[in-house]
Amino acid sequence: VKAGDTHILVDAGRGVVMRMAGAGSLPGLLAGVLVTHLHSDHICALNDVITTHWVMSQGKATLPIYGPIGTAEFVDRQLHALEPDIGYRMEHHDVLTNPPLVNVTELAPGDSFALGDVKIDTAATEHAPVRPTIGFRIEHAGSTAALVGDTIPCDGVDELARNADVYVQTVIRRDLVEMIPVGMMQDILDYHSGVVEAAQTAERVAAKRLALTHMVPAPTPERYPEWIAIAAEHYSGEVIVGDDLTTVTI
């Protein structure tokens, strides 16, 4: 999320540093990282964000990381895993005199805080058995984006996405997943929003735009109109297929 000059990363999934570069940002520009939950597909590249931020700032800047309970231990373990790399770089670059500086804040649902002139509200989401999970409502200069992560519809999502200029929801296609004859795929049905449910949420809370992301099964571009059409049956606002590097300006 770019809000004025403030860059904020929400979750750190696979290849996120390369995608940040593609989106005109970089870890060294981040005001903070917001983590919705500790599923690997949302945090597996946090180590790369930490390392790149450290190197880009020549070891001088602290990276603020916000996430649910458990985030601090996860970050500690990442730093532990990175110890050999940290040692090599400090030995090689005289300018690097300290390991990566991070400041982890563990959030309870309902906590609010600011990054620069950007206001961030949180609420509990529902992604059991993953607990705790939180979503974010980001406000800047009268514009609001809700990025709620993996969740089924719940009061917390409604609160975060209410009247938002864009509501970003990770989604699955329930109808397609149900056709996949793999038990582990069937398991994901009970803890994600389907496209229909995301659209119903967007309509209920009067979000101005619905951006679908983290789409499972991943559609090819020629399938995007189908995903949009399904959402449009339940939602009167603009539906955006948020493939990688999609920009939504609000």
Ligand SMILES: [Zn+2]
């Ligand atoms: Zn998840």
Ligand SMILES: [Zn+2]
């Ligand atoms: Zn996920």
